[in-house]
Amino acid sequence: MRIALAFNIKKENESILSDSEDSIKYSSPKTDFRKYLSENLINNYPERLDDTYAEWDSEETITAVKSALEAGGHDVTLVEGDSDAYEKFKMIRPEFVFNVAEGLNGLSRESQIPSMLEMLNIPFTGSDSVTNGxxxxxxxxxxxxxxxxxxxAKFFITDAIHKTEKDLSFPKFIKPLHEGSSKGIFNSSVVRNCADLRNEILRIKDCYDQPSLVEDFLxxxxxxxxxxxxxxxxxxxxxxxxxxxxxxxxxxxxxxxxxxxxxxxxxxxxxxxxxxxxxxxxxxxxxxxxxxxxxxxxxxxxxxxxxxxxxxxxxxxxxxxxxxxxxxxxxxxxxxxxxxxxxxxxxxxxxxxxxxxxxxxxxxxxxxx
Ligand SMILES: Nc1ncnc2c1ncn2[C@@H]1O[C@H](COP(=O)(O)OP(=O)(O)OP(=O)(O)O)[C@@H](O)[C@H]1O
Ligand SMILES: [Mg+2]
Missing domain, CATH: 3.30.470.20 (ATP-grasp fold, B domain)
Known part of the structure; x- marks a missing residue:
């Protein structure tokens, strides 16, 4: 079967930390970041982090999925899940798409490839655009x-500090409303008082430009x-x-x-x-x-x-x-x-x-x- 593999791939060897002047550059991010964490206060680093591509797959993963599908006897074409994907699907018209594309922009990013495929009437693996969204x-x-x-867990959504003034029981767990791969979820996400809750709401608004989901801590x-x-x-x-x-x-x-x-x-x-x-x-x-x-x-x-x-x-x-x-x-x-x-x-x-x-x-x- 002619299958297209839709994906988004992490840029290899890119620093996980942002490029701004006051951020620290590491050659081997994972190892050095660990050292950095252990040498610094647990809670004072997240604003340095660039986790834009955290949800995306590595080249190793995409190669492995492609080779698995080929081992299953299929003819596999790679299609990057970017804004050119629609034209590519239209041109190659695969019989089926294996979709692992996470998308980049917007709340509906995991729905974008499914939506394109639904429009083109090309069947694909996984949930439809509505469920992904x-x-x-x-x-x-x-x-x-x-x-x-x-x-x-019981929850409410907020991006406004004053809403946290009402009677709340603690601890609470706070996370961005629409991220994955633990983006925005740090040790500081468990909050035990209003002041910490406010700081987290501000951090999430600042770093992710989105409201917070505040849940009872499980x-x-x-x-x-x-x-x-x-x-x-x-x-x-x-x-x-x-x-x-x-x-x-x-x-x-x-x-x-x-x-x-x-x-x-x-x-x-x-x-x-x-x-x-x-x-x-x-x-x-x-x-x-x-x-x-x-x-x-x-x-x-x-x-x-x-x-x-x-x-x-x-x-x-x-x-x-x-x-x-x-x-x-x-x-x-x-x-x-x-x-x-x-x-x-x-x-x-x-x-x-x-x-x-x-x-x-x-x-x-x-x-x-
Ligand atoms: N209400 C909660 N109470 C306690 N811990 C929680 C709560 N919500 C999330 N967590 C913790 O935070 C982690 C990440 O949360 P969540 O799974 O919502 O984030 P995610 O970014 O979507 O994760 P994934 O990497 O699975 O996509 C959970 O695995 C859990 O350890
Ligand atoms: Mg999770």
Whole structure:
């Protein structure tokens, strides 16, 4: 089959820190940033960070997806998910598109390639433009979950300091309304008083030019759940537990930007995953159940990764939904979806072709075409 792989690729060797004069340049960002963090106050660095491309894939990932699809017998053309993509799709008219493009601009960035393909009537893997858009706006996603009584932390949205003056219980968790890959989520995102909450609202407004989502802090264990398939065929892969004990001493027990990108490196790997999660059957089943329900009500398609945390009473809550899960190919990197797939007996190539297989089957059946 003639497949186009739609992607956005990280610019290699680019400093993760901004180019402004007073920012620090590092030759080997990850390692040096770690040193920098340990030598500085935990909370005084985020404004130096340029995380514009954090959601994008590495060249290694795109090469691995391409080669997996080729191993499945397909003829693969690469199409970068930029503003020229529409013309390229129109010209090459692939039979199917494998979509991993995260997009760059705007709240709807993960919907842009799906929208182009919908307009051109070219079928593609993964969720449609509407679902991708909804999941990228964490409040819209939570509103739908709440309508269907699927548990998620109580929340409000704000970009105004005065709104934080009203009676609030603490701790709260604060994050940008529409980012992924833990962008904007730092150790300081757990706030214990109004002053800290105000600082975070200002930081998010400053750095991301968007409102904040303020949630009740879910203080319990964390899990992430890889899903594959559609309708009654949807498969929940072995649940990954985020081992919060691996978070360095002195940091809040969250899977923050620091933990994901600076503390957990190939050279110095954190023991951050337990797969399958070491929890009792009852909890395991409850997590599966809410993830299946979320998959259904959000009308997710083919694959997704759903983050879950326990509240103070041990009840699982949906944290957020990733219709385009990260898929780092090297088992030496901690990447949840491939980790769960490996545990389910699928190597990388099998996993990629299984996602394609689910999409092809859905398309044949005319389900949410
Ligand atoms: N309400 C909350 N209570 C406690 N911790 C939270 C809460 N919301 C988010 N977190 C922590 O912050 C992390 C990142 O949050 P979230 O998953 O919403 O961000 P993201 O940028 O979309 O992540 P991803 O990298 O999965 O795309 C979570 O994995 C969790 O550790
Ligand atoms: Mg997440």
């Amino acid at each position: 909804i999941c990228h706006d964490k409040s819209r996603c939570k509103e739908i979950l709440s309508y269907y009584n699927i548990p998620n 203080e319990g264990k964390e899990f992430t759940v890889a899903m594959l398939g559609n309708g009654d065929d949807v498969k929940v892969m072995p649940i990954v537990e985020i081992n919060l004990d691996a978070v360095p001493e002195g940091f809040n027990k969250i899977y923050s930007y620091e933990v994901k990108w600076f503390f957990d490196t190939r050279e110095s790997k954190l023991d951050i995953f337990r797969c399958p999660a070491e929890i009792d059957e009852k909890l395991y089943n409850r997590i599966e159940l809410i993830c299946k329900a979320a998959f259904k009500v959000l009308r997710l398609r083919d694959w997704a990764r759903i983050d879950v945390r326990l509240d103070s009473e041990g009840n699982p809550n949906i944290v957020e939904i990733n219709p385009l899960p990260g898929i780092l190919p090297d088992p030496a990197d901690n990447s949840c979806y491939p980790k769960a797939a490996r545990e389910a007996g699928m190597d990388y190539d099998t996993m990629i072709n299984a996602v394609l297989g689910a999409a092809l089957k859905r398309n044949r059946n005319g389900f949410h075409k």
